[in-house]
Each structure stands twice: as structure tokens, then as C-alpha cells.
Amino acid sequence: MLPRIGISVGDLAGIGPEVIYKTFLDPRLLKFCTPVVYGTAAVLFDDFPADPDLEPLRFRQVREAADIAPGKHNAVSCWEGDDDVQLTPGQPSAASGAAARQSLLAAARDLKAGLLDGLVTAPISKENTQADDFRFPGHTEFLTSFFGAKESLMLLVADELRVATVTGHIPLKDVPARLTKELLLAKLRILLASLKNDFGIEKPKIAVLGLNPHAGENGLLGTEEAAVVSPVLQQLQQSGHLTYGPYPADGYFGTGQYQQFDATLSLYHDQGLIPFKTLAFERGVNYTAGLPVVRTSPDHGTAYGIAGQFKADETSFREALYLACELVRYRQAEAEIKPLIPGPAPRDRGRRE
Ligand SMILES: NC(=O)c1ccc[n+]([C@@H]2O[C@H](COP(=O)([O-])OP(=O)(O)OC[C@H]3O[C@@H](n4cnc5c(N)ncnc54)[C@H](O)[C@@H]3O)[C@@H](O)[C@H]2O)c1
Numbered sequence: 472m473l474p475r476i477g478i479s480v481g482d483l484a485g486i487g488p489e490v491i492y493k494t495f496l497d498p499r500l501l502k503f504c505t506p507v508v509y510g511t512a513a514v515l516f517d518d519f520p521a522d523p524d525l526e527p528l529r530f531r532q533v534r535e536a537a538d539i540a541p542g543k544h545n546a547v548s549c550w551e552g553d554d555d556v557q558l559t560p561g562q563p564s565a566a567s568g569a570a571a572r573q574s575l576l577a578a579a580r581d582l583k584a585g586l587l588d589g590l591v592t593a594p595i596s597k598e599n600t601q602a603d604d605f606r607f608p609g610h611t612e613f614l615t616s617f618f619g620a621k622e623s624l625m626l627l628v629a630d631e632l633r634v635a636t637v638t639g640h641i642p643l644k645d646v647p648a649r650l651t652k653e654l655l656l657a658k659l660r661i662l663l664a665s666l667k668n669d670f671g672i673e674k675p676k677i678a679v680l681g682l683n684p685h686a687g688e689n690g691l692l693g694t695e696e697a698a699v700v701s702p703v704l705q706q707l708q709q710s711g712h713l714t715y716g717p718y719p720a721d722g723y724f725g726t727g728q729y730q731q732f733d734a735t736l737s738l739y740h741d742q743g744l745i746p747f748k749t750l751a752f753e754r755g756v757n758y759t760a761g762l763p764v765v766r767t768s769p770d771h772g773t774a775y776g777i778a779g780q781f782k783a784d785e786t787s788f789r790e791a792l793y794l795a796c797e798l799v800r801y802r803q804a805e806a807e808i809k810p811l812i813p814g815p816a817p818r819d820r821g822r823r824e
């Protein structure tokens with residue numbers, strides 16, 4: 472069966488609807504998945520120009536995900552008072568934020584209920600999505616809470632380039648306090664597991680960046696490297712893991728050092744995401760590792776400044792869809808094979824590092 476991929480449409484003032492529309496104009500996408508867009512197709516897509524060389528894009532509007540048709544473009548209604556919802560390119564409002572929230576919540580519920588196999592989220596504005604019943608700084612934090620995961624990891628992926636971040640959507644001034652050995656270890660464990668289980672890298676090699684200039688210069692310029700990063704890396708190395716660092720962050724990407732590793736773990740959002748987006752903005756994908764479900768997203772935001780001009784590049788959204796399909800298929804294959812493989816001897820189960 473083709474993976475059923477739920478798609479939340481993001482802020483209606485942003486470029487989410489446009490990149491979704493452009494992606495699915497190509498009918499070959501239906502060979503990879505059954506797309507299920509959360510929102511009203513007529514509201515979302517009717518204003519976009521048709522491609523004269525292609526069949527017009529038509530979505531089957533259904534009330535519930537239980538009614539979607541495999542191998543077709545589906546849209547599930549999720550907006551209360553549908554008639555009031557409209558596209559407002561470049562003009563975010565309470566209504567555009569509420570529509571984004573409802574789309575995300577409906578898709579997440581159906582994913583949890585097993586009516587979908589994976590989720591691709593189009594960009595929200597974090598500020599404009601806040602509500603009394605939605606106080607999350609991003610999709611990552613919402614989905615981590617919604618799926619009951621203790622921790623997750625923001626992992627940006629573009630082919631072999633993989634960059635994750637320990638602390639995510641928090642103010643820069645809070646980073647040092649948040650950076651504990653426990654958190655770093657938890658994030659590294661998620662990264663190790665994801666590289667092995669999601670990306671098929673049996674013995675992943677991971678680099679961790681330093682926090683301070685020149686990775687602290689042996690304590691002269693900061694102490695987090697010696698107090699937090701090195702002990703965790705040593706602990707994992709003693710268990711046989713290929714975890715290295717802390718590397719001075721300034722020259723790490725510029726010199727191509729990242730190419731020697733399967734993934735790089737940065738310590739804070741912009742430390743990892745600036746180099747990642749510099750190297751791979753157009754095709755980058757944001758994957759939430761460590762969840763019981765598959766969720767990906769393009770690596771760009773709402774881009775209000777170009778919304779409604781039909782200028783948005785859909786490559787990153789398309790890559791997010793491909794990666795979601797790939798990860799879903801991989802997990803499905805694993806689940807089918809697992810019962811056929813003899814398990815470890817009972818004494819090995821739950822062995823600690
Ligand atoms: N996945 C997400 O939900 C997500 C990701 C990043 C940012 N955001 C949110 O988006 C909002 C705007 O963020 P920002 O301005 O920092 O980043 P942005 O990615 O929206 O825009 C940065 C620049 O890139 C351009 N751009 C972005 N996507 C493009 C595309 N597909 N094609 C062509 N040009 C594109 C924009 O026009 C702008 O010049 C913020 O509220 C932020 O929180 C959401």
C-alpha cells in the first residue's frame with residue numbers, strides 16, 4: 472500500500488499552500504504516496520494558475536480521513552465555518568493562524584489514530600499559531616508532547632548532510648543553562664538511533680560542536696566543553712560509539728570537516744541551522760527524530776514577503792515528502808521483518824551502556 476501522508480497546510484498567509492500545490496501538479500508524486508491535505512482544497516488551491524501542459528489538479532474533498540482514496544489527491548475538511556476561511560497571502564491574521572492550528576491538530580490526531588502513515592507540515596508562523604490551547608514554540612515541541620515522547624531531536628537533512636541541534640526554539644541567553652550532560656546524552660542517543668534505524672548507518676560517526684569560541688580554548692574562553700560535552704562524548708566512546716568533539720564551530724563547515732561525519736550535532740539552533748541552510752537551503756528537510764511517528768517539513772518558513780506571487784520554490788517541500796515516504800516505508804519494512812528475526816537472548820535485553 473502507498474504510504475498515506477498527511478499534510479498540514481501551515482499559515483494561510485504564507486507559501487505553504489503554494490508549495491503543496493506546485494508539488495502535486497506533478498502527477499508522478501502519486502506513485503510515491505497517497506497525499507492527504509488537511510484543509511479545504513477550493514480555498515487553498517483555486518487561486519493558483521493551472522499548468523497548460525498538465526491535467527488540472529483536483530482534490531477529493533472528504534469529511535474524514537477514513538474516506539480517503541488510495542492513489543488519489545485527497546483533502547480532509549478540518550475548518551469550522553469553512554466559508555469564512557480564505558487565503559490572505561502576505562497578511563497573517565488570527566484567522567490564518569487558527570486555520571494552520573486546526574490543520575495541524577486534525578492531521579496529528581489522524582496520524583495518532585493510524586489513519587495516516589506519516590506527516591509533512593507546511594510552515595507555520597510560531598508567533599501567529601499561539602493560542603490558549605496551543606503554547607508551543609514550533610511543530611517539534613508540539614508533536615513531541617502530542618505523541619508522548621520524552622525527548623525528540625530536530626535533524627536537518629539534505630542527502631549526506633545531516634545537522635541536528637541540542638537546544639532548539641529557546642532564547643540564546645538560556646542556552647548555557649539548558650545545556651546539561653543529561654540533555655546532550657539524550658539527544659546523542661536519539662541521533663545514534665536515528666542514523667542507524669532511519670538512515671541505515673550501522674556504525675554512525677558523529678561530530679559535536681563546541682559552545683564557546685575555539686571550543687573554549689582549554690577553559691580560557693568558556694567551560695561548557697570540559698564540563699558538559701567532553702564527559703558525555705567519553706562516556707559514549709567507552710561504549711563503542713563513534714562520537715567525537717567538541718570541534719570549534721567557526722571553521723568546521725567552511726573547511727568541509729563535516730563531510731567526515733554522518734551527522735553533526737550543534738549545541739544551539741542557529742549554530743547548526745545557519746551552516747545547514749547556507750549549504751542546502753533549497754533542498755533541506757527538517758525531520759523530527761525520536762518520535763514514534765514520521766514527521767518531516769521543508770526547511771523554510773512562511774516567506775510572507777513572496778506569498779501570493781507564485782515565486783516560491785517547492786523543492787524543499789517535495790524533498791520533505793520524499794523523505795517522509797522513504798522513512799515510512801523503511802519503518803514498515805522493519806516492522807514486517809522484525810518478527811522473523813530471532814530476538815536477543817533475554818540477558819541481553821535492556822543492556823545498559
Ligand atoms: N517549518 C516551519 O514551520 C518553519 C520553518 C522556518 C521558519 N518558520 C517560521 O516562518 C516565519 C518566517 O521565517 P523567516 O523569515 O526566518 O524564514 P523564511 O524561510 O520564511 O524566509 C527566509 C527567506 O527565504 C525566502 N524563502 C523562504 N522559502 C522560500 C521558497 N520556498 N522559495 C523561495 N524563497 C523562499 C524568503 O522569501 C525569505 O527571503 C517565522 O515565523 C518562522 O518562525 C517556520
Ligand SMILES: N[C@H](C(=O)O)[C@H](O)COP(=O)(O)O
Nearest residue numbers: 609610611612757768770771
Ligand atoms: N527551526 C526550524 C527551521 O528554522 O527550519 C523551524 O523553525 C521549524 O521548526 P518546527 O519544525 O519545530 O516548527
